[in-house]
Amino acid sequence: MSVTLADAEARDAADPLLNLRGRFDLPEGVIYLDGNSLGPLPKGVAERVAAVVSEEWGGDLIRGWNARDWIGAPQRVGAMIAPLIGAKPHEVIVADSTTVNLFKLVTAAAALAPERSVILTEAGNFRTDLYVAEGAANLLGRRFEARARDEVEGAIGPGTSLLLLTHVHYRTGARFDMAGLTARARDTGALTLWDLSHSAGAVPLDLGRDGVELAVGCGYKYLNGGPGAPAFLYVAEHLQERLMPALRGWMGHEAPFAFDDDYRPAPGLDRFLVGTPPILGIAALEAALDAYRGVAMDAVWAKSVALFDLFRALMAERCPDFTCITPQEPELRGSHISFAHPHAFEICQALIAEGVIGDFRSPDVLRLGLTPLYLGFADIWRAVDILGDIMGEARWRDPAFAVRGKVT
Amino acid sequence: MSVTLADAEARDAADPLLNLRGRFDLPEGVIYLDGNSLGPLPKGVAERVAAVVSEEWGGDLIRGWNARDWIGAPQRVGAMIAPLIGAKPHEVIVADSTTVNLFKLVTAAAALAPERSVILTEAGNFRTDLYVAEGAANLLGRRFEARARDEVEGAIGPGTSLLLLTHVHYRTGARFDMAGLTARARDTGALTLWDLSHSAGAVPLDLGRDGVELAVGCGYKYLNGGPGAPAFLYVAEHLQERLMPALRGWMGHEAPFAFDDDYRPAPGLDRFLVGTPPILGIAALEAALDAYRGVAMDAVWAKSVALFDLFRALMAERCPDFTCITPQEPELRGSHISFAHPHAFEICQALIAEGVIGDFRSPDVLRLGLTPLYLGFADIWRAVDILGDIMGEARWRDPAFAVRGKVT
Numbered sequence: 063m064s065v066t067l068a069d070a071e072a073r074d075a076a077d078p079l080l081n082l083r084g085r086f087d088l089p090e091g092v093i094y095l096d097g098n099s100l101g102p103l104p105k106g107v108a109e110r111v112a113a114v115v116s117e118e119w120g121g122d123l124i125r126g127w128n129a130r131d132w133i134g135a136p137q138r139v140g141a142m143i144a145p146l147i148g149a150k151p152h153e154v155i156v157a158d159s160t161t162v163n164l165f166k167l168v169t170a171a172a173a174l175a176p177e178r179s180v181i182l183t184e185a186g187n188f189r190t191d192l193y194v195a196e197g198a199a200n201l202l203g204r205r206f207e208a209r210a211r212d213e214v215e216g217a218i219g220p221g222t223s224l225l226l227l228t229h230v231h232y233r234t235g236a237r238f239d240m241a242g243l244t245a246r247a248r249d250t251g252a253l254t255l256w257d258l259s260h261s262a263g264a265v266p267l268d269l270g271r272d273g274v275e276l277a278v279g280c281g282y283k284y285l286n287g288g289p290g291a292p293a294f295l296y297v298a299e300h301l302q303e304r305l306m307p308a309l310r311g312w313m314g315h316e317a318p319f320a321f322d323d324d325y326r327p328a329p330g331l332d333r334f335l336v337g338t339p340p341i342l343g344i345a346a347l348e349a350a351l352d353a354y355r356g357v358a359m360d361a362v363w364a365k366s367v368a369l370f371d372l373f374r375a376l377m378a379e380r381c382p383d384f385t386c387i388t389p390q391e392p393e394l395r396g397s398h399i400s401f402a403h404p405h406a407f408e409i410c411q412a413l414i415a416e417g418v419i420g421d422f423r424s425p426d427v428l429r430l431g432l433t434p435l436y437l438g439f440a441d442i443w444r445a446v447d448i449l450g451d452i453m454g455e456a457r458w459r460d461p462a463f464a465v466r467g468k469v470t
Numbered sequence: 471m472s473v474t475l476a477d478a479e480a481r482d483a484a485d486p487l488l489n490l491r492g493r494f495d496l497p498e499g500v501i502y503l504d505g506n507s508l509g510p511l512p513k514g515v516a517e518r519v520a521a522v523v524s525e526e527w528g529g530d531l532i533r534g535w536n537a538r539d540w541i542g543a544p545q546r547v548g549a550m551i552a553p554l555i556g557a558k559p560h561e562v563i564v565a566d567s568t569t570v571n572l573f574k575l576v577t578a579a580a581a582l583a584p585e586r587s588v589i590l591t592e593a594g595n596f597r598t599d600l601y602v603a604e605g606a607a608n609l610l611g612r613r614f615e616a617r618a619r620d621e622v623e624g625a626i627g628p629g630t631s632l633l634l635l636t637h638v639h640y641r642t643g644a645r646f647d648m649a650g651l652t653a654r655a656r657d658t659g660a661l662t663l664w665d666l667s668h669s670a671g672a673v674p675l676d677l678g679r680d681g682v683e684l685a686v687g688c689g690y691k692y693l694n695g696g697p698g699a700p701a702f703l704y705v706a707e708h709l710q711e712r713l714m715p716a717l718r719g720w721m722g723h724e725a726p727f728a729f730d731d732d733y734r735p736a737p738g739l740d741r742f743l744v745g746t747p748p749i750l751g752i753a754a755l756e757a758a759l760d761a762y763r764g765v766a767m768d769a770v771w772a773k774s775v776a777l778f779d780l781f782r783a784l785m786a787e788r789c790p791d792f793t794c795i796t797p798q799e800p801e802l803r804g805s806h807i808s809f810a811h812p813h814a815f816e817i818c819q820a821l822i823a824e825g826v827i828g829d830f831r832s833p834d835v836l837r838l839g840l841t842p843l844y845l846g847f848a849d850i851w852r853a854v855d856i857l858g859d860i861m862g863e864a865r866w867r868d869p870a871f872a873v874r875g876k877v878t
Binding site for chain 2: 107108120123192193198202293308322423467469
């Protein structure tokens, strides 16, 4: 390859983010290209979770809600995510799953404009977004409309109640123009809800600058909160008091422990809390976010772009059978790179067997996450080199690599 | 007191459940009467959670979904809860919070009978049940009706779409007649949804025998799953395929990883999964359920009844200013005992200061959980004796005990 391993190692040595890798416990012999699906274990998380279990729960029992401020965890950890996405601290809370948070915001937002009939999204959006939107549309008596990616903007109109888009596409990595589409929808009187699952902690976001009013995102991808970590939810300050939750619970009440029969939404964003917060999961996410301490998202993005360019260039040389389906221009994509290949599933399994962990996405995509906090240029070089060997020797044809698990 | 500490200790010595206390890590010097609000830490949980964090997440990364069967956790742990509530293994899953599970079942069940207009519940039900029911009724265009406890049965009629009741009342401990009310509702063509939050793991339940079709329950009370543990959801086998979720997510799809744009509900109960399962929380609950290994719920209940009788008798002697508001007859109540007193808040704080941890419930209730797995007769004796001292010396009048935390 025209770039040598030594070249890549030299780039690592000059990388200002090099030391961040030390913030993670990565297994030996693994090149982890799936941090966009499940982030690895940051250092400090195991200790923090152990302390919450043994000292806080075990030692303080029910008193932990006050003494350890478990009750304030959704807001406290939300405020830690806020600077990563360009939000104010009180515009983000951590709660539930991305799916449940989508449902909360779709139902509350659509109710603001009862005379508008359409919940509009992209066909091929991540499926949970589609299923939530269609289920909520049925409940609300609205029309669910999923349009091809290049027709979405043109389909925004006076009948649009809510535009629901995923900022970075889970499969291709293609990125929507957040500011432009939000403004376009707002001009017609519609709200936009952004799913940041493949953006938060990866691409620079400035929800305030871009006029974003509603967003949700995932805690276990780039934010490294652990398997099934709680998700986050964002509502711009000016909109918070105008939204009335349809999915309501005691934790979102103005006075949760007054036990009033009548529902009165809590001030601000707290109204979107519903059940008791999942303290172990939030504690893991809180400790995990420490990996972003002092890290400028612009520097993370600059390195992501460089990793992408190297990956793409090496693949073109060493693995020309793969078609890169991720846009090349940085501003049009997120922080993963995807390649189409008719045998992507078996190839992905063969890569994993060699310690290069990527992801397969149906029907034919090899998806590889570029996570600058713990990946270096030499990792990319080695990953492509191993893939080149697998392809050259057709090792992926081993029938063992065609066996599918429950999650594939 | 007519029963002496020595008498109580003799009863402990003869208690067949005595050894179960060794299954918990209880702090020294604490008598824990709040296991109905947050169960204490069972042994083995800290080790299990640590292994999931460090070995499974840290070591296997994304591969844990298959290699450690994280993906099967909701069903696997649901099947562990099933025998505690008289359900079949495939009738219970663990997911989300009690509130979110209530919402899933209220919306899906009410949709089965579109011509029936009323979602009926008890006024003074736990607030999250009320808020969910009212929010869902608004979404579905139904009428929300909350009737006084003694009027609920009479209010069931041909217009009733769904009856939503909490089996054991969170404040008074009063227990509804599960089989009778379920049958009464079914006779008029209505479904009944039972909230088992204060029943599961405490009172004997046989959902199959009692004809129960829908239920939810809490993971962190008697099941000891830790603060904000995931909740469970039950649907009787015969009803599972008839319910179409309104709150839909990718994990409830027939083929979650096929990424079809069209929603097709998974077979059976799996359709009520929505987002990615919270693995740390489920792992803690799974390990915690081991405390019930080999334990007969009838034996647990028999001891609960004996603890209740002792508590009530000692209180009448030693603390006559308190009014017991929990029904005396075992079949009419759950596993906590509640006393009204105008200064219940301060008294509860004074008790906690002495290491006797109970709960205050607004406006004037001292609520004490009777959890036979780790409480003995001598604990009850000592708790009442300490309360007697606090009352006799009016120690609760210390102004420090009037200070309220966020959670009170």
